[in-house]
Amino acid sequence: MSLACETCAVRESAACSVLDHDEREALSKAGRTRELTRGEVLFAAGDEDAACATLVTGALKVCSYDEDGNERILALIHPSGFIGEMFAPFAAHDVVALTKSTLCVFAKADMQRALDDHPKLTRALLRRSQEDLYWARQLLALGSGRSATEQVGTFLLALAQAASDSPCHPSQRFELPLTRGEMASMLGLTIETVSRAMTTLEKQGAIRRHGARGIELVDPARLEGSV
Amino acid sequence: MSLACETCAVRESAACSVLDHDEREALSKAGRTRELTRGEVLFAAGDEDAACATLVTGALKVCSYDEDGNERILALIHPSGFIGEMFAPFAAHDVVALTKSTLCVFAKADMQRALDDHPKLTRALLRRSQEDLYWARQLLALGSGRSATEQVGTFLLALAQAASDSPCHPSQRFELPLTRGEMASMLGLTIETVSRAMTTLEKQGAIRRHGARGIELVDPARLEGSV
């Protein structure tokens, strides 16, 4: 199936947005769309010749598992994000859908060719990769020094940011794309600790909860520096 | 000062190794070498127009600080590693020398131009960036589930790997490039905990210590799965 770039939700923001119309048209012939439902695995760690993909709608998680099978989430992918190591012989981590998602998938070899043909594209991916690196390091820094409640607070703020379409304002009310367990495994905490942290934040008046997933930011400033 | 690419220690492995002789010669005109001693700051977080650099000899750390001024090390840079966000308006983190180091430094604008001129170079940096991302995520995964002793053990193994010149065998005996405090801040632990973990590992017969920094791997297998 060919791709409908014209109606693509991330036409303006994905890596391929740096291509002009004809180039993009050519690239789209090599790709195909794919839909995933929550929990479906896009790539599994160790896959040889895993493909590459741009996320169009939905959300993905990148995760690894320790020897007891406990999941650790290493990154979230939001729309217009790119996944796939073009240079490694096999995938390093699992990539799994958090919600119903739409992707634009390319075989590794086709992507390699596209990189050769379009330096602009390579450059765009380099930029994206450096941003991913930045976020991975932010997540690393988040773990340090702070109490569990602070970590959860900061993380909620980051999710609010991501949930918002406007670039720098967090959305004031949003639905968590993650279960408690997933939040816990991003922060290296337990489900219970995350749950308690949310209760604490609500008692402090920093947030209000609406059902299990709905979050309203009441006092965002307090999220950064609490307890 | 111009660069002596001919005698460069990382001539074969750094990003610029993908350039042919003339291209490299041209690039070297834009760069200059710089020497750092332990503790010297290469870039500080927030620097506008921070440059880019390839590490030739020595070792660097990438770090951030929490509001109490505690350092958190986010990454180590080894020879032939590349540092510098070409696309961000300012540096995200501090980069500091761990040991006497030699670098090959380029102004951001010159590097941008080089990327435009040499798609090969962009590609090489993309590859490197993806590797950095992989290592950042490995460090993230290391924190999860494991006891302090396991973390230190795994980390020592990684350092042994890095200290070795051969690609896949850890060096059997090496000197730690990091103080206890720096190890602690990479793992999100305290100095005391790291020290106790090393004592435990030695008691278990996994390692032997030679002075404060010398490490001999006695039973590497035990480092991965201990206590």
Place this chain on the structure above:
DNA sequence: CGACGCCTTGACTCAGGTCAAATAACGTGG
């Protein structure tokens, strides 16, 4: 020799993990 910085060790504390149970949200089929 003395001072300073780094490392180790011990005693004590506490944040967060573990175990267990109650409650709330959700989906499914009748």
Place this chain on the structure above:
DNA sequence: CCACGTTATTTGACCTGAGTCAAGGCGTCG
């Protein structure tokens, strides 16, 4: 729409691993 089973979330009680505080050892450099 409701009853029910399933899964996610919250809460409580208790325990432990790692942090904190404090002291002492070891090297190194001036």
